[in-house]
Amino acid sequence: MRTHTCGELRPDHLGQKVTLAGWVRFSRDHGGVLFLDLADAYGTTQVVFDPEAMEDRAAVEGLESLFKTFGRESVISVHGIVRNRVEGTEDARNPTGQVEVFIETAELLNRSRPLPFEVAEQKGSLLPGEDLRLRYRYLDLRRTEMSNNLRFRHRVIAAARRYLDGAGFVEVETPTLTRSTPEGARDFIVPSRITPGSFYALPQSPQLYKQMLMVGGIDRYYQVARCFRDEDSRSDRQPEFTQLDVEMSFVDETDIQGLIERTLASMWKEIYGKELPIPFPRVTFYDAMHHYGTDAPDVRYGLELNDVTDIVERSNYEIFHRVLSKGGRVVCMNVKAEYTHATSADDTMVGRNEVDRLIEWAKGQGMGGLTWMRMIEGELTSNIVKYFPDDVRAGLIERLDAKEGDLLLFLAGSEIAALKAGGELRRKLARDLRLLEGKDHQFVWLVGCPLFQRDPLTGQLETFHHPFVRPDGCLGEGGDDTCMGGRSYDLVLDGSEIGSGSMRCHDPEVQRQVFRLLGMSDEKIESDFGFFLEALSYGAPPHGGIALGVDRLVSIMLGTESIREVIAFPKNKKFQGLMDRSPAPVEESRLAELQLLSLAGDEEE
RNA sequence: GCCCUGGUAGUGUAGCGGCCUAUCAUGAAGCCCUGUCGAGGCUCCGACUCGGGUUCAAAUCCCGACCAGGGCGCCA
Numbered sequence: 001m002r003t004h005t006c007g008e009l010r011p012d013h014l015g016q017k018v019t020l021a022g023w024v025r026f027s028r029d030h031g032g033v034l035f036l037d038l039a040d041a042y043g044t045t046q047v048v049f050d051p052e053a054m055e056d057r058a059a060v061e062g063l064e065s066l067f068k069t070f071g072r073e074s075v076i077s078v079h080g081i082v083r084n085r086v087e088g089t090e091d092a093r094n095p096t097g098q099v100e101v102f103i104e105t106a107e108l109l110n111r112s113r114p115l116p117f118e119v120a121e122q123k124g125s126l127l128p129g130e131d132l133r134l135r136y137r138y139l140d141l142r143r144t145e146m147s148n149n150l151r152f153r154h155r156v157i158a159a160a161r162r163y164l165d166g167a168g169f170v171e172v173e174t175p176t177l178t179r180s181t182p183e184g185a186r187d188f189i190v191p192s193r194i195t196p197g198s199f200y201a202l203p204q205s206p207q208l209y210k211q212m213l214m215v216g217g218i219d220r221y222y223q224v225a226r227c228f229r230d231e232d233s234r235s236d237r238q239p240e241f242t243q244l245d246v247e248m249s250f251v252d253e254t255d256i257q258g259l260i261e262r263t264l265a266s267m268w269k270e271i272y273g274k275e276l277p278i279p280f281p282r283v284t285f286y287d288a289m290h291h292y293g294t295d296a297p298d299v300r301y302g303l304e305l306n307d308v309t310d311i312v313e314r315s316n317y318e319i320f321h322r323v324l325s326k327g328g329r330v331v332c333m334n335v336k337a338e339y340t341h342a343t344s345a346d347d348t349m350v351g352r353n354e355v356d357r358l359i360e361w362a363k364g365q366g367m368g369g370l371t372w373m374r375m376i377e378g379e380l381t382s383n384i385v386k387y388f389p390d391d392v393r394a395g396l397i398e399r400l401d402a403k404e405g406d407l408l409l410f411l412a413g414s415e416i417a418a419l420k421a422g423g424e425l426r427r428k429l430a431r432d433l434r435l436l437e438g439k440d441h442q443f444v445w446l447v448g449c450p451l452f453q454r455d456p457l458t459g460q461l462e463t464f465h466h467p468f469v470r471p472d473g474c475l476g477e478g479g480d481d482t483c484m485g486g487r488s489y490d491l492v493l494d495g496s497e498i499g500s501g502s503m504r505c506h507d508p509e510v511q512r513q514v515f516r517l518l519g520m521s522d523e524k525i526e527s528d529f530g531f532f533l534e535a536l537s538y539g540a541p542p543h544g545g546i547a548l549g550v551d552r553l554v555s556i557m558l559g560t561e562s563i564r565e566v567i568a569f570p571k572n573k574k575f576q577g578l579m580d581r582s583p584a585p586v587e588e589s590r591l592a593e594l595q596l597l598s599l600a601g602d603e604e605e
Numbered sequence: 606g607c608c609c610u611g612g613u614a615g616u617g618u619a620g621c622g623g624c625c626u627a628u629c630a631u632g633a634a635g636c637c638c639u640g641u642c643g644a645g646g647c648u649c650c651g652a653c654u655c656g657g658g659u660u661c662a663a664a665u666c667c668c669g670a671c672c673a674g675g676g677c678g679c680c681a
Contacts, residue, residue: 026642026643026644028640028641028642028643028644028645029638029641029644030638030639030640030641030644030645031637031638031639032638032639033639033640033641034639034641035640035641035642035644037642044642046641046642048640048641050639050640051639052639071633072632085640086640086641088640089640089641089642091641091642093642094642097642114615114632114633115615115616115632115633116615116616117615117616117617117632118616118617118631118632120643121643122631122643126616126617126618127616127617128615128616128617129612129616129617129673129674130673130674131672131673131674132616181681182681183681184680184681185679185680185681186679186680204680204681207681229680230680231679231680232678232679232680233680234675234676234680235674235675235676237680364609366677462681463681464681465681466681467681468681469681518681562674562675572673572674573673573674573675574673
């Protein structure tokens with residue numbers, strides 16, 4: 001159908017008879033000579049209808065009438081000779097811009113209706129609304145940016161596959177129709193026709209299957225796995241998403257972490273041609289929370305938090321005392337002078353007005369407000385500094401390493417609230433002060449997470465990650481099991497969690513103890529996880545693994561605002577497929593055979 | 606469930622109580638033009654999300670709904 005692609009022709013091809021096929025992206029009719037930019041996945045080539053240079057008048061008339069009949073984004077093929085462009089009209093921006101194809105014959109392969117939005121990139125023409133892009137995703141994907149995003153994603157996944165294959169990993173597919181288990185996110189439910197009243201769940205992840213592959217002796221498993229979670233979406237969360245899922249037997253956490261580091265390093269080498277420094281730094285959960293105010297720290301810039309409760313409790317500042325009397329904490333951040341004293345009109349300056357705005361912002365974060373002090377002529381100054389005795393001020397200066405011009409910001413509240421607000425403040429300032437411009441990506445491992453946490457409302461013990469994490473010690477041997485650490489590790493990239501993994505409970509008794517601590521009855525354990533515990537009881541090897549969020553990883557590598565930019569056919573915020581208009585009602589007869597008719601009746605009115 | 610932001614021609618926007626018969630660009634339709642490459646020139650088409658309210662007067666202010674996005678909760 002074609003002899004070359006639209007990105008292929010060079011001066012080497014001069015004089016050759018070629019056939020190209022593609023979409024008509026632009027056309028320029030000069031009232032005699034007609035230029036078309038013919039585009040396909042590989043590039044754009046200028047093809048020319050030049051009637052004066054043609055001898056066959058019948059052919060001229062045929063082409064003239066043909067070119068009147070279709071518009072932009074119609075699909076045509078042209079046959080003609082590769083020739084040099086007229087001297088001085090070469091297009092240096094286009095790899096094919098030295099040459100053009102002189103059209104001898106052309107064929108309309110398919111016409112396009114007038115477009116709902118412009119596919120061709122144009123200066124100053126902004127993207128249409130996202131709902132329209134999703135409604136006509138196939139047109140959106142024709143845009144170079146989207147096309148590049150999907151091709152980039154492919155290279156990321158291909159690089160991972162290549163590395164893992166070379167390291168002896170076996171890609172195994174696991175079921176999509178699975179059993180619903182009580183733990184974790186809300187399941188998507190699929191009714192069974194053969195067993196009416198019973199349901200499958202779409203997998204939240206292949207967790208149990210990959211562990212049983214380890215029991216089955218696969219030893220090194222991976223999968224580019226589709227996962228489903230019926231929880232509300234975010235810019236980095238979709239109801240269906242893709243994980244690079246890995247599991248290994250006879251390993252400990254350093255083996256898994258090393259493998260992932262090497263996989264990502266080889267990916268970096270292939271894609272960026274750069275060395276990715278490994279090993280990645282480790283940050284403990286405790287340090288992450290106390291210095292970054294989040295379990296997904298972005299370590300590419302400073303502004304770390306410091307707990308100064310022990311210092312400021314010796315002050316006379318009523319606001320702090322009120323918080324401290326309720327068991328709260330005060331955290332402090334030093335915004336260094338180089339950030340606060342930028343050129344005066346610059347929008348990165350943090351002057352008095354900006355501090356006032358930060359105070360308002362802090363109130364919006366659920367804080368009572370925000371307290372500040374500025375280091376001027378060797379002294380901390382502010383409207384409330386009189387409540388802070390000399391030794392308190394000296395203590396603050398020392399702990400925060402305050403230098404001339406530095407701005408100290410204090411947040412007071414319950415420990416978790418103060419730290420989380422501090423973490424948000426860090427992120428906000430990094431954005432406002434443009435601290436991230438030009439920074440390389442930075443991976444870190446988050447380690448030392450607890451095994452359990454308590455629901456702040458119900459007091460119920462919950463897992464910090466999931467119930468299959470191996471405890472970092474022996475359960476039930478005195479001490480408080482609820483304070484047990486877990487042998488887990490999260491991979492964080494630029495302040496986003498992109499992976500989570502752990503050593504697993506391969507001993508069925510340990511696994512059973514974890515379930516019990518979570519408040520599950522023996523009957524419940526047996527009914528929901530009996531099959532799994534049984535598998536562990538037949539010689540399960542010590543094993544562990546990790547899963548990386550492919551959508552997030554690719555999105556961060558490309559710097560896109562949301563993961564929808566790196567997914568071919570994403571859902572909108574309400575989980576609707578705007579292109580195929582899913583979800584959609586089904587016929588009653590189909591509900592009937594699933595014994596779901598009673599639900600259909602609720603649709604009335 | 607809650608909070609925030611936004612809904613103006615096919616698309617992207619301006620306007621934010623009377624200068625609105627609503628701006629500009631792009632697009633579509635048509636005409637002109639032989640070297641452009643986001644071609645150019647001319648003509649023409651086309652919109653205030655919906656429902657209440659305030660007002661002499663509403664695209665503009667208020668209330669509610671709907672739609673979209675961001676966030677909180679949620680996401681083991």
